[in-house]
Amino acid sequence: MLQNLPIPFLVLSFLTILSALYVVTSKNPVHSVLALIFTFFTISAHYVLLNAQFLAVVNLIVYAGAIMVLFLFVLMLLNLSKESEPLKSNWWGIAAAISAGSLLLIITAAFQVSGEAVAKNPVEGIGLVKVLGKVLFTRFVVPFELTGILFLAAMVGAVLLGKREKAGEALISKEDSNG
Amino acid sequence: MSILNIFNQVEISHYIYLSTVLFCIGLFGVLFRRNAIILLMCIELMLNAVNLLFTAFSTYMGDADGQIFVFFIMVVAAAEAAVGLAILVLVYRNTRKTDVSFLDQLKG
Numbered sequence: 001m002l003q004n005l006p007i008p009f010l011v012l013s014f015l016t017i018l019s020a021l022y023v024v025t026s027k028n029p030v031h032s033v034l035a036l037i038f039t040f041f042t043i044s045a046h047y048v049l050l051n052a053q054f055l056a057v058v059n060l061i062v063y064a065g066a067i068m069v070l071f072l073f074v075l076m077l078l079n080l081s082k083e084s085e086p087l088k089s090n091w092w093g094i095a096a097a098i099s100a101g102s103l104l105l106i107i108t109a110a111f112q113v114s115g116e117a118v119a120k121n122p123v124e125g126i127g128l129v130k131v132l133g134k135v136l137f138t139r140f141v142v143p144f145e146l147t148g149i150l151f152l153a154a155m156v157g158a159v160l161l162g163k164r165e166k167a168g169e170a171l172i173s174k175e176d177s178n179g
Numbered sequence: 180m181s182i183l184n185i186f187n188q189v190e191i192s193h194y195i196y197l198s199t200v201l202f203c204i205g206l207f208g209v210l211f212r213r214n215a216i217i218l219l220m221c222i223e224l225m226l227n228a229v230n231l232l233f234t235a236f237s238t239y240m241g242d243a244d245g246q247i248f249v250f251f252i253m254v255v256a257a258a259e260a261a262v263g264l265a266i267l268v269l270v271y272r273n274t275r276k277t278d279v280s281f282l283d284q285l286k287g
Contacts (some may be wrong), residue, residue: 005188005189005193006189009189013193013197016197016201017204020201020205023204023208023220023221023224024204024205024207024208024211024221029217031219032217036220036223039227040227041228043227043231046231047234050234050238052234052237052238053245054246055246058253059253059274062253062257063227063253063256065221066257067256070260070261071216071219071260071264073222074268077214077268078268078271078277083224092210092211093211095210096210097207097211098180098220099206099207100203100204100206100207100210101203103202103203104200104203108196108199108276111192111195125244126237126241126242126243127237127238127246131243132247133248135243136247136250139244140247140251143251147251150254150255150258151254151257151258153258154258154259154261154262155261157261157262158262158265159263159265160271161262161266161268162268164230179274
């Protein structure tokens, strides 16, 4: 089944899964963030191969460029780069592996039972900015405007939460004097 | 056009399997890890698996709506990451930890 696939797809999928596994298993959070950025790059490459050029660029800019830099900033700010995480017991690992594995099993089994996928051959020219822009600004213009409100709410919330409060300082100083 | 020629050989089922594996890796991370930052990163991983599947279906079915949906998912993920990280910084400021198993104090 895998032998018929083109080499670029196989290599990209392999790299994606490998780096995703490294994100989950790495002890050092900074390594996790870097592996996740690499995963996003490979997913962007998948988008290019799927002829979704706009999404590939947006994925790079938004995820690899903005969100992961935010994660890195918070990581550096909290100084968590050392291996500070206490290990969970093996039971947790076994239970998590069983849960995730059974979900994988069920989804693949359901897909096998449901028979051949409905898909035809890939269609060209869907992922271009011109096509997507036309759809986005005609049929989806109301949700598009609502995302502006969502962003405003998220921004206000983040600024409000990140602001240093008197109560928080009092709590810290009490903790520090106690311990 | 050459890319399309290559990818006539890839069926959408392969993309379904790939994104299922990615999603399950993210789920495993959410269940297994304790560091709240890693938890958020695993959630991003799961969102990306879903995005990949949306894009694959959109391309194979010739419908642009799936890619618009991916765009909206990215927007929501960005907002979620910003607010989640702000909450995380607040938690760290109050407890000096990012361990989620430490956050069981709301238990009655």
